[in-house]
Amino acid sequence: MLIKQKSSIFIRVFFLFGFLVLAITLFFAFMAVPMQKEAFNQIMLTQAETVSRSIVQASSDALISRDYGFIVEHNVEVLKNNISIFYVLVSPIAGETILVNQKSWRLLDKVDDELLSLEGPDIVYKILSYEGFDNVYHFVYPIIFSGVQWGWLHIGFSTEQYNKLIDNMYKQIIYIVGLSLLIIMAVGYFFARWISRPVTEISQLATQVAGGDLTVRSNIKRQDEIGVLSESFNRMIDSLQQSKQQLQNYNQELEQEVDHRTQELAELNKGLDAKIHEEVAKSKQQEALLIHQSRSAAMGEMIGAIAHQWRQPLNALSLVQQNMQLRYEMGKLDADFMSISMEKSNRLIQKMSSTIDDFRNFFKPNKHVDIFYIKYVIRATCELLDAQLKNHNINLTINCPENINIVGLEGEFSQVILNLINNAKDVLVERSIVDPMITITVIPASGNGIDVTIKDNAGGVPESIFDKIYDPYFTTKEEGRGTGIGLYMSKIIIENNMGGSLHAFNDSEGANFVIHLKNTPPIKNKSIV
Amino acid sequence: MIGKRYTWIVYLCSLCCLFGFNTWSIADTQHISFAYLETGLKDLNDADRHVAVQLLAKELIRNSENEIKVFSLKSMAEMLDMIKVGKVNYVIINSYLYLTGRQKLQPFLSDEIWGVQRDKEAKENYVLVVAQDFNYQNLNSLLGKSISIHKDYLLQNFYLDYLVKKEAKLPIDKFFKRIKDTRTNSQAVLDVFFKTSDSCLVPKYVVDLVAELNPAVLKGIRIVHYSGVEFIPALVLRMNNNSVDASNIIRNNLLTLSDNARGQEIMNLFSIKSIKPINANALQDMIKTYDEYQSMTVKK
Numbered sequence: 001m002l003i004k005q006k007s008s009i010f011i012r013v014f015f016l017f018g019f020l021v022l023a024i025t026l027f028f029a030f031m032a033v034p035m036q037k038e039a040f041n042q043i044m045l046t047q048a049e050t051v052s053r054s055i056v057q058a059s060s061d062a063l064i065s066r067d068y069g070f071i072v073e074h075n076v077e078v079l080k081n082n083i084s085i086f087y088v089l090v091s092p093i094a095g096e097t098i099l100v101n102q103k104s105w106r107l108l109d110k111v112d113d114e115l116l117s118l119e120g121p122d123i124v125y126k127i128l129s130y131e132g133f134d135n136v137y138h139f140v141y142p143i144i145f146s147g148v149q150w151g152w153l154h155i156g157f158s159t160e161q162y163n164k165l166i167d168n169m170y171k172q173i174i175y176i177v178g179l180s181l182l183i184i185m186a187v188g189y190f191f192a193r194w195i196s197r198p199v200t201e202i203s204q205l206a207t208q209v210a211g212g213d214l215t216v217r218s219n220i221k222r223q224d225e226i227g228v229l230s231e232s233f234n235r236m237i238d239s240l241q242q243s244k245q246q247l248q249n250y251n252q253e254l255e256q257e258v259d260h261r262t263q264e265l266a267e268l269n270k271g272l273d274a275k276i277h278e279e280v281a282k283s284k285q286q287e288a289l290l291i292h293q294s295r296s297a298a299m300g301e302m303i304g305a306i307a308h309q310w311r312q313p314l315n316a317l318s319l320v321q322q323n324m325q326l327r328y329e330m331g332k333l334d335a336d337f338m339s340i341s342m343e344k345s346n347r348l349i350q351k352m353s354s355t356i357d358d359f360r361n362f363f364k365p366n367k368h369v370d371i372f373y374i375k376y377v378i379r380a381t382c383e384l385l386d387a388q389l390k391n392h393n394i395n396l397t398i399n400c401p402e403n404i405n406i407v408g409l410e411g412e413f414s415q416v417i418l419n420l421i422n423n424a425k426d427v428l429v430e431r432s433i434v435d436p437m438i439t440i441t442v443i444p445a446s447g448n449g450i451d452v453t454i455k456d457n458a459g460g461v462p463e464s465i466f467d468k469i470y471d472p473y474f475t476t477k478e479e480g481r482g483t484g485i486g487l488y489m490s491k492i493i494i495e496n497n498m499g500g501s502l503h504a505f506n507d508s509e510g511a512n513f514v515i516h517l518k519n520t521p522p523i524k525n526k527s528i529v
Numbered sequence: 530m531i532g533k534r535y536t537w538i539v540y541l542c543s544l545c546c547l548f549g550f551n552t553w554s555i556a557d558t559q560h561i562s563f564a565y566l567e568t569g570l571k572d573l574n575d576a577d578r579h580v581a582v583q584l585l586a587k588e589l590i591r592n593s594e595n596e597i598k599v600f601s602l603k604s605m606a607e608m609l610d611m612i613k614v615g616k617v618n619y620v621i622i623n624s625y626l627y628l629t630g631r632q633k634l635q636p637f638l639s640d641e642i643w644g645v646q647r648d649k650e651a652k653e654n655y656v657l658v659v660a661q662d663f664n665y666q667n668l669n670s671l672l673g674k675s676i677s678i679h680k681d682y683l684l685q686n687f688y689l690d691y692l693v694k695k696e697a698k699l700p701i702d703k704f705f706k707r708i709k710d711t712r713t714n715s716q717a718v719l720d721v722f723f724k725t726s727d728s729c730l731v732p733k734y735v736v737d738l739v740a741e742l743n744p745a746v747l748k749g750i751r752i753v754h755y756s757g758v759e760f761i762p763a764l765v766l767r768m769n770n771n772s773v774d775a776s777n778i779i780r781n782n783l784l785t786l787s788d789n790a791r792g793q794e795i796m797n798l799f800s801i802k803s804i805k806p807i808n809a810n811a812l813q814d815m816i817k818t819y820d821e822y823q824s825m826t827v828k829k
Contacts, residue, residue, distance in 0.1 A: 065725075066723075066725070067720070067723075067725055068719065068723040068725070069677075069711070069716045069717075069718075069719030069720040069721075069722065069723050069725055069726075070711075070712065070716055070719075072716075072719050073711075073712065073713055073715050073716040073719055074712075076715070076742065077713075096723075103742070104741075104742045104743055105742055105743050106743055106745065107745075
């Protein structure tokens with residue numbers, strides 16, 4: 001990978017440098033070719049014009065006086081001294097046309113049509129074949145003396161020199177390009193190496209650093225950006241090393257701190273356990289106190305209920321005794337009456353005994369989880385409060401199918417019903433509701449369970465206290481009349497001991513407390529009450 | 530002490546060697562002087578002429594330690610003055626000038642004479658050329674006509690003068706209506722061919738040369754007179770004051786001059802083909818003709 005990167009930078013720089021230099025060289029070389037050709041052409045033209053002018057000037061007298069001997073001799077001499085001239089043709093408008101070449105001279109009867117077509121007022125030239133020579137630079141120079149055209153001078157120049165110059169030029173260009181290539185390769189190699197080597201070196205060092213080796217350093221010392229990069233790299237490694245060292249120190253300090261904190265926490269945990277135990281114990285104590293208060297409250301209420309239950313039979317028993325006394329005083333106490341009175345008395349005493357049994361059963365502490373019929377339990381509970389309800393003219397209605405039974409703690413469920421009826425009774429009495437009414441409705445709930453709703457028509461629970469009614473020691477009753485733990489205990493019994501739920505809502509008439517119970521709830525064996 | 534003594538001996542030996550070599554070197558080095566008359570070498574312009582003679586002189590002392598001196602002289606008198614004082618070892622001279630100063634030069638000359646050759650042969654035969662179309666049969670038929678001649682060639686002009694004097698008994702300027710000075714001998718022939726001149730006097734080889742370039746020329750011209758006398762255009766004369774060694778070196782170099790490229794180039798500058806040794810008798814025809822001309826002049 002490293003080698004690949006190195007090659008990539010090196011080759012890119014090398015080829016970029018080579019391409020640029022070669023492109024510039026080729027550009028100038030190919031720009032120079034047409035310019036050089038044009039320059040050579042101009043040289044040829046100038047040379048031809050100079051030679052022509054020289055011949056014409058030297059031969060001017062001879063041309064005018066038609067001294068052909070001089071003309072021939074002069075041109076023979078010119079050709080002898082100038083091997084690049086193939087021939088000279090003197091074509092006067094009137095007179096002999098003389099052609100002189102390197103080997104001979106002769107008079108022409110007629111000038112070739114091709115050459116004749118070139119004769120005009122201006123200097124012209126053309127590459128043609130003539131006198132056995134190919135590629136002749138044929139130059140035509142009009143001979144004019146004092147504005148009078150005398151004739152034309154045709155000179156055939158060899159293009160060999162011109163071609164040689166062009167060939168030399170191409171050769172030179174090839175040499176230059178070749179030499180440039182060699183120089184490009186050499187200079188490009190060192191240039192690319194000069195550029196890529198430090199980058200590659202720093203890249204390799206960076207890879208080593210990335211691998212975790214912070215001991216490496218760049219040895220590049222240059223007075224340019226790469227030198228700055230090298231110094232920065234070394235500073236960065238120094239900084240990294242310092243940071244790493246600091247991090248290690250921090251880590252050690254942190255570990256020590258963690259150990260210290262762990263130790264402190266362990267010590268704190270020990271204290272916390274003790275505190276938790278203490279708090280749990282306090283909680284249990286408080287709960288026990290609550291239970292005790294609840295039981296006391298319940299017992300107080302039950303005693304009141306017993307008093308209500310016993311008042312009527314006691315009055316009846318008192319009447320029976322008064323009747324027996326009156327009959328005795330009247331002497332009408334006979335055996336039949338006595339028997340009837342005794343039977344009546346026994347029945348009343350029996351009833352009172354039964355009432356006591358009922359209350360005793362209600363307060364029996366340990367009850368077993370068992371299947372019980374809802375209607376039976378509700379009815380039995382209502383009978384405990386029957387006297388009080390009647391005393392306040394409260395109409396209690398129970399709407400419950402006969403065959404609904406559940407598994408649970410019968411006594412505690414009964415206590416919850418009792419609490420809810422008591423609460424309804426108290427608020428009905430407190431608010432002096434006309435036609436007070438409590439309705440207990442049991443219906444199968446959706447899914448697996450039943451809903452027991454205790455509804456009154458006392459106007460409902462104020463919205464402001466809805467969130468607090470299940471709090472312990474919260475009560476709306478007059479001081480000394482309520483403990484504030486009835487609903488709290490009821491909720492605990494239903495939700496904790498019977499796996500159900502207790503919630504309340506208001507309707508147009510009053511409050512509705514709904515007990516939702518499952519048919520097979522995870523019942524705790526032990527009652528909290 | 531012994532070491533110091535030897536050191537002095539080494540110093541002395543070194544000094545002796547140094548002076549000895551120098552003395553030997555100075556003794557061996559010799560200045561060879563060449564002199565030429567400008568009037569006789571008009572084929573070359575002034576600058577080229579002196580350079581060409583210098584190059585020739587240098588080539589002639591090739592492979593020797595000698596040094597050269599080249600004197601460009603204006604007149605025969607000046608040349609004679611220098612020869613008399615021994616300042617000149619070799620003379621390069623036009624044959625006509627040799628003929629004119631022969632009597633005075635002779636005491637200083639050795640028997641080593643070199644003749645300049647412009648064609649295949651050293652000796653040149655002059656011809657009188659006329660146009661084919663005209664009925665000119667001899668020199669006398671050209672009376673009152675024109676003639677083309679290269680005036681720089683003194684010997685040709687001398688011969689024309691001699692011929693006219695001999696054949697027509699008239700001075701040349703009286704005989705010909707017009708004497709045209711041509712730049713070259715070839716042009717003189719061409720003048721006749723193109724009929725811009727009635728006649729010309731040129732060496733025979735020039736006619737051949739012109740005909741070689743254009744054989745049609747021969748159809749337009751005709752030779753009506755041959756000189757018969759064979760002329761040598763220029764001479765290289767060795768003075769008798771020259772040392773034997775230097776003479777040998779120069780002789781050898783002159784003999785091999787045309788064998789090497791540099792020698793050829795130098796001779797091309799002079800428009801000559803070679804420089805060959807000639808016998809003194811080879812000059813006799815020219816001398817006789819000149820003497821005859823002189824006698825005709827004296828008579829007149």
